Amino acid sequence: MSVATPVAGELWVYRKNDNAPSECVEVLSVTQHGRKQRAEVRFVDDPPRVEVVPLGRLRTPWANVQAYDEYIANWEKLAALELHDAEAAAIAEVFEALVPESVADIYDGRYDYVVSVHDETAFAAIVGCPINEVATQCFSCRDGDTLLLGREGALISAELACRRNPQPILDVVFAEEAEAREGCKHGRKRTYKLHADDGDMTSPYWEWYWYLKSTRPRLELLRQWCGFRAVTADERRRAAEDEARRLDLLLVDAIEELERLNSPSAAWIKREHDEKRITPERVRPQIDRPLRPDEMPVREIKVRSRRWW
Known part of the structure; x- marks a missing residue:
């Protein structure tokens, strides 16, 4: 949370890990050990206790302890839901396919599958509802200008995005x-x-x-x-395409067999098969304007005259 460097004599927040409580320590010195920095600290609530700790355990100056504790508590709430492996993999699949990283992402250095929304308008268009409707169904908070949705929000968002664009x-x-x-x-x-x-x-x-x-x-x-409707519509479309292909191959085999037998029908069937094939370009009804009287074809019918006298 803080990018400042501890200086001897300052009071800092010490945490052994993210789940441990915040403790107030006085920085006695900061030393370099190879590529790593370590700090010698004295615990204010237990003055005789002096330890040399990794610099990463000093999180922020003690003046920011309340904001820091709230920040850590929010992240714990965001990641409180334990996802099943299938749920986590499905969320990743949906976000990879439908949600650009510039709009939102689900990977963070702290906890995965917490949604960081960078463009709320675009994200609302992807899930098909106002972002507030998602935020009210799960724990949410802000980290600067970024809206964070808990893991429940990741599940809800993934399902809404699938319904919107299946x-x-x-x-x-x-x-x-x-x-x-x-x-x-x-x-x-x-x-x-x-x-x-x-x-x-x-x-x-x-x-x-x-x-x-x-x-x-x-x-x-x-x-x-x-959703059921999208799944069944997709299955019907795929079945129709596969059946049309199967019948097409069957007809080709039948034409080849007729040609082998020198049947006169082979050429006609082959021509009808090629010329009257239904393609996506031809599937729409052809709509023509009405013909004017002078454009209508004239048919002459010869009639034998009869004499009645």
Whole structure:
């Protein structure tokens, strides 16, 4: 919190760690030990107690103790929620895909998955609601101009962002499930080795274990955040595209078989297949203006005259 350097004779806040209470110490001297600095301090509440401590344990001048204690307490409240591994991984996936780092980030030197909002207007547009509605559902505070949302806020924000823009997340889910399917069939190339005798490929059994333990819970949580309608609409679209491709390949095989049999229908079916293919450019109804009378085609019909007399 403080960037000042302790000087002999000053009173500073000493904390053995972030969870320890603040203690008042008098700085006796500051010495350099290689690349590290250490300070000799006397504890004001226990004068006989003198210790040599790392300089990092002296947090701020004693005059700032109240503000410092409040600052540390706020961070403890922000990170109070213990996230499941699947929740943490899903939050990271959503923020990486949908939230630019210039708008908000979830990684901090102190605690991860606490949301630091840098651009509140842009963040509200991403989650689809005013930022105050998110802030009131979790512990929140400010660190200068930055709004901080607790880990509950990270979960809420990730779900709202998925509901607002589900397709990029569903694309990620589909791609990762396709990779997991191949891994559970054949294994995959190792990205790292825990032991020297590990092979270059993982086994399908290990991939199946990892899918059940980590991948599937995370992907199911992402689906839940995207919502039932978005998930079913995406599945229907993918099913329609895959079925159209299957039928296209089946028709190509049928045309080749007709050509092998020298069937006269082969050329006609092939031409109809190519020329009348429904593409994204043609799927919209074609709307033309009405024709003027002089533009309408004239059809002449010859009629045999009859004599009635």
